Amino acid sequence: MREREIVDAALRVFAQRGYHAAVVDEIADLAGISKPMVYLYLGSKENLFVACVRQAAEALVTAFRQAADSGDQPQLRLWRGLSAFFAFVAEHRDSWVILHRQTPEQSEAIAEELERARESVMAEVTDLVRRGIDEGGADARLGPADADFVASALVGAADSLTDWMERNPQETPERVALRLMNMIWVGMRDVLGGEMWSPPGDSVG
């Protein structure tokens, strides 16, 4: 299907150059056609970008949800979800860059679509974390804002670690996910159990 080929090419170019610096002629070349074909199929540069965002978000959410749905223990689901995430990014770096590393002030339509896409990703992760908190024997102190906090931190860490993974090519997605689990899960278990760190001589909290 032509449209899919164009979007695939666009993903690469947009990810490498960013929305504005990307040139439609280059996308057309990469797709092996000429510029008017791009406009015939996708209408405008803006709409082409929106199509890229949609495709990237759908692919990522699907991969993540499949992995995170199976399994019984919360930490196992989280690990599988993270592994799927790192595997996805290793395989489709461009999609992740477009979803998560764009300056969003390009146009109303693009800002909206990016917002929607990021929210759908965050919703998956937040959901996973919330279930983990609930099943892990929630402390009364932990509310919805906490799940949101943990999910935010997790997604940010994972994003940053995609770069680390590129610098350490001997690491598999599973091992990166395991490292991250060890960095947070062991601690979260204790925090869920009521243990907290606080700065000495201070009563914040």
Next chain:
Amino acid sequence: MREREIVDAALRVFAQRGYHAAVVDEIADLAGISKPMVYLYLGSKENLFVACVRQAAEALVTAFRQAADSGDQPQLRLWRGLSAFFAFVAEHRDSWVILHRQTPEQSEAIAEELERARESVMAEVTDLVRRGIDEGGADARLGPADADFVASALVGAADSLTDWMERNPQETPERVALRLMNMIWVGMRDVLGGEMWSPPGDSVG
């Protein structure tokens, strides 16, 4: 000083629109002068951007280092460093956006300067983490790659949490830092002590 005023205006516009979508005329307007003045003082759009990156990086590194240098225990230093970071971003959101959320393929000079700036930030954090690992009674399993890993995850999480902080305006930088500490430090302490999580029936590690 005129140059400083221009760079301040540029920081805002570049952060909001991104390098390419930013228009020099708008920067000039915001600084209350006309475009040729910008070129008189800064030479070119590219060079103006580089000046923004330099200023942002220097300000952040200074704030972070000051905060993280004081104190004796590693976790206290880390908490103070993180607090300083969140305070800095709350105060100078634009600087952080420019340092950390640009598609870097704009030009050779810009890519280099961004690389340098990001590395200088990462170096501060990595150093702090490494000292934490060493003083925390390092396990033989933990090497330089681990400090790098933790630092990456930490910076990514912190970046993402700047958005969370905007959505939760009642939270102070100190409290956000404390939340993040609790998410990772308690766990890191156990991991440093040799405790690890691994997926059941699997011998990764």
Next chain:
DNA sequence: CAGTAATCTTACTTTCCAGTAAGTCTACTT
């Protein structure tokens, strides 16, 4: 083979914007 529909390209128009030439205004000096 002639007609026609689908697919695609060349070559253009238009807009936008980085960078600049040339000149204006103000303030200060002699």
Next chain:
DNA sequence: AAGTAGACTTACTGGAAAGTAAGATTACTG
């Protein structure tokens, strides 16, 4: 008052790239 230097602006040039008009090529149908 006339000259001059510094700070600044208006109005332009040149080039890049989004979007399009008009036509070429191919393939299919009677």
